[in-house]
Amino acid sequence: MGKKKEMILYLVFGGLTTLINIIVYAGLESGLGVDYKLATTVAWIAAVVFAFITNKLFVFESKDxxxxxxxxxxxxxxxxxxxxxxxxxxxxxxxxxxxxxxxxxxxxxxxxxxxxxxxxxxxxxxxxxxxxxxxx
Incomplete structure (x- = not known):
């Protein structure tokens, strides 16, 4: 994959990762009344898992x-x-x-x-x- 395309995909999926982090946090904290520290932790975990999957499969295309x-x-x-x-x-x-x-x-x-x-x-x-x- 070209370096430019790889960097664009990295930034796009990074933006989506940030969006997931914010949506999960807001849903837990504002929507369900979960403490902000727990909501932050759960949102971070969800975002990291999403980032791992998208980075592995789409950005860096890990074959193994x-x-x-x-x-x-x-x-x-x-x-x-x-x-x-x-x-x-x-x-x-x-x-x-x-x-x-x-x-x-x-x-x-x-x-x-x-x-x-x-x-x-x-x-x-x-x-x-x-x-x-x-x-x-």
Missing amino acids: TSARTSTREFILFIFFRILSLGVDLGTMILLIEVMSQDSLLSKIVANVIVVLFNYFASKYLIFAEKKEEVRA
Whole structure:
């Protein structure tokens, strides 16, 4: 797949992931009266599962659908999403507390960094095609 098409699909499905996160959160918190912390957690899980499936099948087109490979990819996906939370928080702390930047501007900058981090982690570490070993 072309790099441009891959990046467009990544951004489209990222937007849909965000929409799922917001809809699930709103449905639980506003619609059902669930505590915002639990609603946030459930919405995050739903969004991450959706993002994993769409990234695996449509964006990076991972060919190996065996249980072993899919489990490895899913664990790595979760690991890097949690790591990206640290990148997000670290960037926010650096920009707001250390550099005295505006909160909203800091969040925008942090989100750009996180999107790039997640894209490269997915492309080169999680869904990277394995090179077949050359036997002499």
